[in-house]
Amino acid sequence: ANLSYSSPFPSNHTTVAKGIEPFAKAVEEASGGEVKLTVYSGGVMAKGPATLSTIQRGIVDSGLVVPAWVTSQIPATDTIASLMLAVSDARVAAAAANEYYLLKCPECMDEHLKHNARPLAYYGSAPYHFECRQQLDGLEDLAGKRVRATSTPLVNWVEQFGATIVAVPTEDIYQALQRGQADCNVGPLAYMHTLNLKEVVKWVSDMPFGSYYGATVLEVNDKTWKKLSDDERAVISSQLAKLVRDVTEGYEDDSAKARSEGEAAGVVFAKPSETESKKLADHVDSEFRRVLALAKERGVGGDDPAAFLQGFLDTLSKWEKLVADLDGDYDAYQQALQDEIFSKL
Amino acid sequence: MKALDRLLMRLVQGFALIAACAMLVMMGQVTLDVLLRWLANHPIDGTLELVANYYMVALIFLPLGLLTYTRDHITVELFTRHMGERPLAGLDLLGNVVALVYVGVLIWMGALEAWDMTLIGETWTAGVGEIVVWPARWLVPAGGLLMAALFLLHAVDDLIMLVAGQRSLEPINPFSAWDQDDTVA
Amino acid sequence: MTDMMIGLSGVGILLLLMALRVPIAVSLGVVSLGGIVALRGVDPALGMLRAMPYEFGASWTLSAVPMFLLMGAFAYHSGLTRLLYDAARLWLMRVPGGLALATNFGSAGFAAVSGSSMATTASMGRLAIPEMLRYGYDRGLATGTVAASGTLGALIPPSILFIIYGWYTEQSISKLFLAGVIPGLLTAVFFASMIVIRCWLNPKLAPQRHEQVSWAERMASLRAVWPLPLLVLGVLGSIYGGVASPTEAGALGAAMTLAIALLQRRLPWRAFCASLAEALRTTASIFFIAIGAVMLTRFLAMAGLSTGLVELVTSMDMTVAWALLALVLVYLVLGMFLDPLGVMLLTLPVFLPVFHALNMDLIWIGVLVVKLIEVGLLTPPVGMNVYVVKSVVGDQVALGTVFKGLLWFLLCEALLLLLLGSFPQLALWLPNLVG
Ligand code: NA
Numbered sequence: 001a002n003l004s005y006s007s008p009f010p011s012n013h014t015t016v017a018k019g020i021e022p023f024a025k026a027v028e029e030a031s032g033g034e035v036k037l038t039v040y041s042g043g044v045m046a047k048g049p050a051t052l053s054t055i056q057r058g059i060v061d062s063g064l065v066v067p068a069w070v071t072s073q074i075p076a077t078d079t080i081a082s083l084m085l086a087v088s089d090a091r092v093a094a095a096a097a098n099e100y101y102l103l104k105c106p107e108c109m110d111e112h113l114k115h116n117a118r119p120l121a122y123y124g125s126a127p128y129h130f131e132c133r134q135q136l137d138g139l140e141d142l143a144g145k146r147v148r149a150t151s152t153p154l155v156n157w158v159e160q161f162g163a164t165i166v167a168v169p170t171e172d173i174y175q176a177l178q179r180g181q182a183d184c185n186v187g188p189l190a191y192m193h194t195l196n197l198k199e200v201v202k203w204v205s206d207m208p209f210g211s212y213y214g215a216t217v218l219e220v221n222d223k224t225w226k227k228l229s230d231d232e233r234a235v236i237s238s239q240l241a242k243l244v245r246d247v248t249e250g251y252e253d254d255s256a257k258a259r260s261e262g263e264a265a266g267v268v269f270a271k272p273s274e275t276e277s278k279k280l281a282d283h284v285d286s287e288f289r290r291v292l293a294l295a296k297e298r299g300v301g302g303d304d305p306a307a308f309l310q311g312f313l314d315t316l317s318k319w320e321k322l323v324a325d326l327d328g329d330y331d332a333y334q335q336a337l338q339d340e341i342f343s344k345l
Numbered sequence: 346m347k348a349l350d351r352l353l354m355r356l357v358q359g360f361a362l363i364a365a366c367a368m369l370v371m372m373g374q375v376t377l378d379v380l381l382r383w384l385a386n387h388p389i390d391g392t393l394e395l396v397a398n399y400y401m402v403a404l405i406f407l408p409l410g411l412l413t414y415t416r417d418h419i420t421v422e423l424f425t426r427h428m429g430e431r432p433l434a435g436l437d438l439l440g441n442v443v444a445l446v447y448v449g450v451l452i453w454m455g456a457l458e459a460w461d462m463t464l465i466g467e468t469w470t471a472g473v474g475e476i477v478v479w480p481a482r483w484l485v486p487a488g489g490l491l492m493a494a495l496f497l498l499h500a501v502d503d504l505i506m507l508v509a510g511q512r513s514l515e516p517i518n519p520f521s522a523w524d525q526d527d528t529v530a
Numbered sequence: 531m532t533d534m535m536i537g538l539s540g541v542g543i544l545l546l547l548m549a550l551r552v553p554i555a556v557s558l559g560v561v562s563l564g565g566i567v568a569l570r571g572v573d574p575a576l577g578m579l580r581a582m583p584y585e586f587g588a589s590w591t592l593s594a595v596p597m598f599l600l601m602g603a604f605a606y607h608s609g610l611t612r613l614l615y616d617a618a619r620l621w622l623m624r625v626p627g628g629l630a631l632a633t634n635f636g637s638a639g640f641a642a643v644s645g646s647s648m649a650t651t652a653s654m655g656r657l658a659i660p661e662m663l664r665y666g667y668d669r670g671l672a673t674g675t676v677a678a679s680g681t682l683g684a685l686i687p688p689s690i691l692f693i694i695y696g697w698y699t700e701q702s703i704s705k706l707f708l709a710g711v712i713p714g715l716l717t718a719v720f721f722a723s724m725i726v727i728r729c730w731l732n733p734k735l736a737p738q739r740h741e742q743v744s745w746a747e748r749m750a751s752l753r754a755v756w757p758l759p760l761l762v763l764g765v766l767g768s769i770y771g772g773v774a775s776p777t778e779a780g781a782l783g784a785a786m787t788l789a790i791a792l793l794q795r796r797l798p799w800r801a802f803c804a805s806l807a808e809a810l811r812t813t814a815s816i817f818f819i820a821i822g823a824v825m826l827t828r829f830l831a832m833a834g835l836s837t838g839l840v841e842l843v844t845s846m847d848m849t850v851a852w853a854l855l856a857l858v859l860v861y862l863v864l865g866m867f868l869d870p871l872g873v874m875l876l877t878l879p880v881f882l883p884v885f886h887a888l889n890m891d892l893i894w895i896g897v898l899v900v901k902l903i904e905v906g907l908l909t910p911p912v913g914m915n916v917y918v919v920k921s922v923v924g925d926q927v928a929l930g931t932v933f934k935g936l937l938w939f940l941l942c943e944a945l946l947l948l949l950l951g952s953f954p955q956l957a958l959w960l961p962n963l964v965g
């Protein structure tokens with residue numbers, strides 16, 4: 001079988017370069033050349049919001065779907081993903097998302113299948129940081145600053161400090177910070193490297209917050225999936241744990257590299273004060289209430305939306321412990337993903 | 346023919362008027378947003394989303410009728426330069442029919458998508474909350490439909506020219522009132 | 531038929547339809563639609579047209595396109611173009627080929643408020659060509675100057691092609707704008723030198739005018755163009771002063787041009803409406819073609835033509851010089867036939883991975899790409915700028931004469947391309963200096 005894959009992200013994005021490209025090679029080798037995956041990156045086949053419908057209609061066989069762009073189509077998935085501030089570790093986020101979405105949330109699975117799309121693997125993004133063009137004494141200095149942030153959970157958190165939200169597309173962030181059109185950006189550390197922000201950023205708050213785990217790194221057209229032979233499906237499934245591990249490890253590598261590049265360029269990484277950490281914890285609690293209201297408004301989570309959300313938080317706690325025990329061993333992490341999740345599919 | 350032509354012209358003008366308003370409002374709101382952010386640190390919430398999802402869509406798809414009415418679609422003239430009027434009408438008939446097929450699919454699919462999005466009440470998550478976007482989806486089939494009607498009218502006109510050697514539509518530009526110069530491509 | 535064959539047949543049918551006067555936008559769309567049906571079936575082909583047109587248009591970054599078109603339309607209809615041309619004419623009258631020079635530098639000036647080559651050509655052509663013909667200028671020189679110097683519209687910022695290139699390749703649009711300044715001015719200087727030398731060697735090309743102009747008149751003509759530096763300052767100043775992003779600068783520029791025109795009482799109601807209609811029609815035309823081009827991109831990708839080319843190129847152990855040569859050849863060939871936006875949207879998905887693989891600077895490549903597209907506007911058989919000139923002059927000048935008049939300009943372009951290809955600093959110095 002020759003499958004096509006569409007990503008809204010450019011070819012150098014972690015999910016493509018360190019995730020799906022190596023995955024395609026691995027699957028091709030493991031199947032003796034029987035299963036091929038042609039990767040179209042950079043939104044050539046579909047811009048972000050259209051990826052789901054592009055898979056649904058069989059224009060491409062598979063792709064990367066971000067629920068925040070298609071909230072109306074997959075509301076339950078997006079509602080769970082709105083709890084993103086509750087986790088700030090990509091490994092924990094990715095593992096919990098895969099376990100919850102794939103095994104414990106039939107509603108989430110069904111709404112994808114309703115669109116003829118079958119999620120095979122989720123990933124967790126690197127956590128977010130405040131990246132500012134000036135030295136701050138602490139996050140309370142954000143009051144009155146212009147901060148670039150996207151997505152509702154991040155915006156809500158930024159607004160806790162009395163900052164003004166400005167909308168700037170990703171490719172304009174460098175210029176916006178350099179010229180002072182924005183004072184701070186909320187983004188992953190990797191931007192120090194990929195967008196070269198180390199040249200314009202002086203101060204970074206070393207308190208990570210939020211990992212976005214709602215997006216699938218691999219989602220296939222369900223009809224195509226069913227047409228594959230058992231062997232072909234087995235080959236693909238056997239590589240999923242490695243795919244999730246590779247993306248996660250790729251993100252951590254990118255962050256570490258960006259951090260050392262930033263430090264070399266003189267960027268200050270400011271440890272959070274106790275007040276700041278407590279503020280984040282308190283805010284995460286209030287986020288639960290906000291997302292619960294959102295779930296009720298959207299009518300997701302069945303009779304008991306609170307239990308629906310709590311179920312995800314419990315899965316998070318489980319993986320927090322597991323990942324802490326692994327002590328940074330990625331092989332063990334991959335094995336845990338395989339044992340706990342992908343072997344059960 | 347001529348009555349239909351006049352009716353379509355009114356519609357073309359109406360659509361172009363809405364598009365012109367969208368363009369001016371877009372210019373004004375973005376300018377105001379920039380100035381307020383710069384001077385008062387207080388941008389207008391949702392400018393980016395409104396511009397992308399409403400103004401842009403209106404000013405791209407609604408003037409398609411205007412573009413077709415004045416026959417300003419860009420074509421390659423090189424190989425047909427020395428042809429007589431009647432054979433040219435034949436080629437234009439082909440062009441208009443092919444265009445009808447393409448635009449027909451565009452309208453049909455655009456309407457299906459707009460209908461689906463209306464049913465689920467499509468919204469986009471913006472930085473400041475959610476905005477309703479499904480109404481803007483209807484601008485695509487709306488602009489397309491007017492364009493298709495004009496392609497059809499022109500096809501009939503070309504057919505009459507091909508067969509009878511005479512045009513039934515006058516080659517005047519009814520936009521002379523508000524478009525005094527040649528087109529700028 | 532193999533996928534590759536379907537792709538190649540599609541390209542053949544596309545060229546045929548275009549040659550038969552089917553609108554370019556429609557040819558692109560209908561061929562891609564049919565091609566995808568052949569490759570993947572009816573449902574995927576129809577599905578492609580469901581959301582794509584809307585989502586392509588609903589773009590914040592691309593909102594700069596109608597805004598810069600509107601800015602240019604306001605500038606033209608309020609008479610700024612005429613003032614510019616008049617000033618250049620009064621100052622350059624005594625130089626050999628003075629009117630052609632005035633056209634050249636008038637275009638350079640107008641380029642600073644117009645985002646599009648064809649708009650620049652049309653605006654300047656309506657003023658300058660009748661004037662040059664009246665004074666007995668060589669027809670080829672007169673029309674060629676307008677068509678060639680019109681290309682400055684896309685090199686000197688603001689530039690719609692840079693906006694679309696930057697949007698597609700995720701490069702900073704403000705850096706691209708700066709990168710275009712020196713190559714744009716250099717082009718104007720090359721054209722000017724060539725015009726002066728040719729007219730000096732052969733005075734028949736451009737008969738000298740014997741008209742007395744006082745310094746007071748010259749100074750007055752210069753004072754009358756005050757809105758131009760103000761607008762340049764407003765647009766570029768707002769971008770590099772941290773007030774606005776390049777996207778927002780379009781709206782700011784259009785609003786400023788409108789405000790100045792209204793304050794000077796130079797934009798009566800009819801001219802105002804004409805500006806709006808012109809900007810709307812051009813916007814719709816550009817985006818309708820671009821939707822077809824996006825479809826074609828996907829069709830060719832599905833047919834494996836794009837990946838095939840990349841594999842070919844990467845398997846050949848390509849060096850930077852070879853990649854550049856391939857870029858130039860492909861753009862020259864496609865540029866002969868296709869519309870500029872189509873060429874860019876068609877080739878970028880193919881070339882971008884190659885450039886990434888070779889670690890080439892995408893800002894510099896952007897300048898080369900825009901330059902090459904501009905050359906394509908001048909080459910036969912399909913040279914959009916030449917068509918614009920032709921639509922201005924009507925039957926007074928034959929199409930072949932215009933193309934012939936462009937030969938010397940194309941020679942300059944070849945030299946400029948060689949320079950830009952060999953010295954990336956010509957493009958990169960300014961953006962690196964400003965940061
Ligand atoms: Na320009």
Ligand code: NA
Nearest residue numbers: 865866906912
């Ligand atoms: Na050409």
